[in-house]
Amino acid sequence: MTALLNEAQITSQLSDLPGWTREGTELVGVFVFKQYLDGVAFAGRVGEAAEAANHHPEMLIGWRKVTVRVSTHSAGGLTELDFALARRANELAGE
Template sequence: MPALLDDAQIAARLAELPGWTRAGDEIRRTLQAPSFLAGIGLVARVAEAAEEADHHPDIDIRWRTLTFALSTHSEGGLTAKDFALAAAIDRLAGEAGCEGAR
């Protein structure tokens, strides 16, 4: 099982992921897709990455606005799995041309 990260570890990892913020026991990021269909395509690619990692985000879709929330529910907080998937979401969002993606 993945180990919970402490506050210092979480802060250090967040510093490596601009655009992600902490909200209690989860990290969140909101992005703007170039179109509704591009956003849905990104969600599909994130779903594939999540399945491969066996770690699934909460995703909110509001037209072109996508919000991703990550937490390791089985551990009751944030683990390395959350930050690895966040990095994958950033990479995929960049490929999809989302505003705010690096």
């Protein structure tokens, strides 16, 4: 099992993760796009990265925006896996 991060670790990593907030035991990122299909394509790229990492976020595709929620449910909170996927989503948003 992946180890839970403590509050200091979460705060530190969140400060280096632009565009993400913490809601309880989840990291939440909202990505805005010029066109609906840009968001759909982004969600597909995040899905591929998540599958490769075997760490699957919840994603909501809306009109020109995608909300991504990550948490390590098996650990009961936030782990390094969540922050790694959030950083990867930020990278993929720029592609």
